Amino acid sequence: EIVLTQSPGTLSLSPGERATLSCRASQSVSSSYLAWYQQKPGQAPRLLIYGASSRATGIPDRFSGSGSGTDFTLTISRLEPEDFAVYYCQQYGSSPLMYTFGQGTKLEIK
Amino acid sequence: QVQLVQSGAEVKKPGASVKVSCKASGYTFTSYYMHWVRQAPGQGLEWMGIINPSGGSTSYAQKFQGRVTMTRDTSTSTVYMELSSLRSEDTAVYYCARGETYYYDSSGYYFFDYWGQGTLVTVSS
Numbered sequence: 001e002i003v004l005t006q007s008p009g010t011l012s013l014s015p016g017e018r019a020t021l022s023c024r025a026s027q028s029v030s031s032s033y034l035a036w037y038q039q040k041p042g043q044a045p046r047l048l049i050y051g052a053s054s055r056a057t058g059i060p061d062r063f064s065g066s067g068s069g070t071d072f073t074l075t076i077s078r079l080e081p082e083d084f085a086v087y088y089c090q091q092y093g094s095s096p097l098m099y100t101f102g103q104g105t106k107l108e109i110k
Numbered sequence: 111q112v113q114l115v116q117s118g119a120e121v122k123k124p125g126a127s128v129k130v131s132c133k134a135s136g137y138t139f140t141s142y143y144m145h146w147v148r149q150a151p152g153q154g155l156e157w158m159g160i161i162n163p164s165g166g167s168t169s170y171a172q173k174f175q176g177r178v179t180m181t182r183d184t185s186t187s188t189v190y191m192e193l194s195s196l197r198s199e200d201t202a203v204y205y206c207a208r209g210e211t212y213y214y215d216s217s218g219y220y221f222f223d224y225w226g227q228g229t230l231v232t233v234s235s
Contacts (some may be wrong), residue, residue, distance in 0.1 A: 092220035
């Protein structure tokens with residue numbers, strides 16, 4: 001089973017700053033199998049990025065994803081007040097069928 | 111527009127079962143897999159399993175094998191998740207999530223594009 005480890009656990013930044021969130025896999029993951037989600041308190045997760053780098057419909061272009069193999073990154077170029085939330089990476093595995101999430105990174109206002 | 115509307119909060123005693131529903135609208139129900147994901151209080155997301163609304167086939171995470179059953183009713187575009195032998199550790203918000211799967215340039219893409227609002231299940235004596 002592939003384990004996803006996100007870092008840092010908490011990231012404290014100010015609006016306007018750049019955020020870089022990391023997701024490391026215990027084994028190589030196909031880039032097409034990697035997605036990122038945003039979750040705000042009391043809400044369901046929202047899809048941000050799929051295929052490691054493709055933005056979902058309606059997601060602002062300040063959000064970008066990159067990476068391959070075992071190291072993936074979510075970057076928010078200029079933080080807006082509404083971006084402060086918890087972010088999860090997720091990967092798909094086929095043998096056995098399994099979808100795995102990282103433990104999350106909390107992005108908080110400094 | 112795509113909507114997934116889940117049933118309301120439940121309070122159950124240890125050892126009991128709970129059945130959560132998720133009614134889909136705004137798309138062809140049988141064209142997309144549906145997943146169930148849970149989140150314990152203050153914790154991360156945990157995938158429980160998947161159902162194919164077209165044929166009803168299922169696949170469950172090993173952790174939940176033997177305790178979870180996912181079913182669907184195509185006449186009402188509703189999927190169900192039943193969890194039995196409840197214990198306090200099952201206290202969580204349970205989400206249904208539509209699974210998007212497609213193939214492009216010899217690569218497969220697998221992710222959750224729409225989520226229900228969540229159903230809080232509390233297990234307490």
